[in-house]
Amino acid sequence: MTVTIVGSQLGDEGKGALVDRWGGDADVIVRYQGGDNAGHTVVEGGDEYKLSLVPSGAVRDKIGVLGNGCVVNPRTLFEEIDGLRDRGLDPDVRVAKRAHAILPYHRVLDGIEEEVKSDSDLDAGTTGRGIGPTYEDKAGRRGIRIGDLLDREVLRDRLEYVVPQKRALAEEVYGLDVAASDHADAFDVDALLEEYADYGDRLAADGMAINCSQFLHEARQAGDRIMFEGAQGTSIDIDHGIYPYVTSSNPTAGGAAVGSGVGPTVVGQGEVVGIVKAYLSRVGTGPLPTELDGTDREEELADHIRERGGEFGTVTGRPRRIGWLDLPMLRHAARVSGFTGIAVNHVDVLSGLDELKVCDAYELDGERIESMPATTEEWGRCEPVFREFDPWPDVDWSAVAAEGADAGLDALPAETRAYLEYLSDAVDAPVYAVGVGPGREETIELANPFETA
Secondary structure (H helix, E strand, C coil): CEEEEEECCCCCCCHHHHHHHHHHHCCEEEECCECCCCCEEEEECCEEEEECCCCHHHHHCCEEEECCCEEECHHHHHHHHHHHHHCCCCCEEEEECCCEECCHHHHHHHHHHHHHHHHHCCCCCCCCCCHHHHHHHHHCCCCCEHHHHHCHHHHHHHHHHHHHHHHHHHHHHCCCCCCCCCCHHHHCHHHHHHHHHHHHHHHHHCCCEECHHHHHHHHHHCCCCEEEECCCCHHHCCCCCCCCCCCCCCCCCHHHHHCCCCCHHHHHCCEEEEEEECCEEECCCCCCCCECCCCHHHHHHHHHHHHHHCCECCCCCCECEEECEEHHHHHHHHHHHCCCEEEEECHHHHCCCCCCEEEEEEEECCEEECCCCCCHHHHHHCEEEEEECCCCCCCCHHHHHHHHHHHHHHHCCHHHHHHHHHHHHHHCCCEEEEECCCCHHHEEECCCHHHHC
16 A cells, blocks of 8 residues: 655645655655655644654654655754654654765755856756755665664775775866865765764664665555655656756656666556645746746736745755746656645635636747646747636634635635646646645645545
8 A cells, every 4th residue: 555645746745744744644654755845834733844854744753754765864854853852753764775875975066056057057956955966876776774873884884985086076177175175074084984884873862774675565554554755746846857957856757766676557557646836936947937026917926925935945045946837747746756646735825816827838939838848948849838826815724724624615716626636637636635724724625645546
């Protein structure tokens, strides 16, 4: 019994709220890719928890697993765990021994490379947290894995091999005077060894480091329900997104199998739920055909949606770019991950508008197309073909959510229901939930994927 949660757009769709809600019926919640660049904001009992690495289920007393497809910054991991404990929680977090560790030199090089790329308009708008460079080392077979932190001699060998390379890259390619900089310890083998061996000791002492594939197999054998939690969104998947303005991993459903060590039939026999924001937002550079940034009126509308929806990065605080919902993007996401259902968030944010549009298709070189083209350059040339909808009124959304617990969709304004029906038809998947606010109680649940699986 598995449920996989996938972002269907460019990230920031509100996945954490659904993982938190449905995670109550799971026994184990697994992050299968990404690192501490992926922010989840979860509201529980009126308290807000901002998580960038710990799986969202930590606030529900579930076992949280960081799979082998993740890149893990031990500093961030233990800061978050200690912070949650200070707030009275006792998170149970396991980390795959095969997951790669983010080290300080990754973060330094990430920042330098993005600065260099900014002059050529190729910067991906990264968070500067070392995610990309860590995945590069993984593919280049020079990475350091969580399992390596558990053995001081192995860790020293790995560091003595890779650190001189990284120092040479920083100094000879990027011109950084390491010794005179604030980053000297990031390229010091002995300093790194002491800090990261200590992390290894804590991982071992707390029983956190696991063989992820075996752990999940045994959990399934015991009848446990497993939820796979993706970070970011489909259109910034490194294979299926708007390359090169992408993340360095696979947020799509296929990544759940590779990034956790379960077979594809395990994921494929369960539910795959696409999380949809009722409009579009993103951080970083690259094309965005439906972006509200042309006229003064559009920019005013974008500011209104941004402020009302809290559209500022959980990790960085950066204001997100805003656009109308993009159906070609959703069709692409549904096809790539095989959605069995969708959840639509933030419908309350769009209430009370004077106008409401959805991009139903693109026009590219005089041709109408209904899905994203394969290259980002073509996507940047796409002109949105809009369909207008009747806006819905601003109502007491907390009351709507309370009523929706019994009345379901009927609790929503008629205009909202028409909008949702259109989305469901477009991606050929039923609506499982509708988010009308940030709290768990402000989600109208129409179907529980653990009960439909």
